[in-house]
Amino acid sequence: MRAYVDTRAGMAEDGWSAAWTFDLAHWGTCGQGPDDAAALADLADRCGLGADGSGADSIDVVERVVRAESGDETVFERDLAPASDTERGATLAILARTRARTLDLVRAAPPGVLGYRDPGRRLPAYASWHTVEQLAFHIADTESRYYLPLLGLPARERAGDVVTELEESGAHVRRVVSTMAPDLSRVWPEHGSWTSVKVLRRLAWHERGELDVLAGLVDQAVENPG
Known part of the structure; x- marks a missing residue:
């Protein structure tokens, strides 16, 4: 490989x-x-x-x-190639499958679980998504208000509740990815270099990794009520 x-x-x-x-x-x-x-x-x-x-x-x-x-942030030379239809298709399939699992977890979580925070969990200094609900919002924040705008693609306003946000953000991202140009490229002084391929691979990666953490937090919250 x-x-x-x-x-x-x-x-x-x-x-x-x-x-x-x-x-x-x-x-x-x-x-x-x-x-x-x-x-x-x-x-x-x-x-x-x-x-x-x-x-x-x-x-x-x-x-x-x-x-x-x-x-x-930087890019690989490989990121500079135009995105292929198969890479776009793989990304869309991963996004749809993973969002369904995230929504299942969040919809089933009572308020006490949504507000749960693991006191032993370590996060990078820049991160502020400690609770189950904050982490779920972070997933949508990253895709709709970070990755897409870095390529000049449309962002969206955050919904007030987390289930609506996950539903609407997921639909928005899949719609934009379906029609975005395969060879977009932007360089930002504060955010580094981004291309169509880089955004596709990061979208395909991000929620899957966070979902593992989210599921673990939900399990801990159920095992440690109150």
């Missing part, structure tokens, strides 16, 4: 590395860890190539970028 390493990506933790694959079978999959080797091992595990990092031997690193500062 071909991999692309983003050193000092600073996504899950400040200064951490991220390892991506653009292989369609694993579209939107990202491994993360405190260094490049750990990120590649995590990617291998997520792609079913072997536990405990053993699958990393079957990964071919074809591109590596090193950020000047942790969290300073």
Whole structure:
């Protein structure tokens, strides 16, 4: 499997590395860890190539970028290619499938669960989505008011309640992705470089990762009521 390493990506933790694959079978999959080797091992595990990092031997690193500062957004050369119809289609399928699971969790959660916060959970310094409800809003905030506008695509106003927001944001993003140009590219002084391919892979990745955290928080809240 071909991999692309983003050193000092600073996504899950400040200064951490991220390892991506653009292989369609694993579209939107990202491994993360405190260094490049750990990120590649995590990617291998997520792609079913072997536990405990053993699958990393079957990964071919074809591109590596090193950020000047942790969290300073950049792109791979691979991101500069026009997005293919299959990449767009894979993204749309992942978005629809994942949003359905997120909505199932949030719709079933009573107020006490929505307001639950795990006191032992560590977040990067910039993150403020601590409770179940805040994390669900964060998923929509990221797709509708961060990723899309970075390509000059239309954002949308946030709905007042979290279920409506997830429903409307999901529909909005899928509609925009269905018709967006395959070769968009923008560079922002404060947000770095973004392209159509980069936004597609980030959209395909983001909610899936957050959904695992969301489900864990819901389970903890049910086990620790009040």
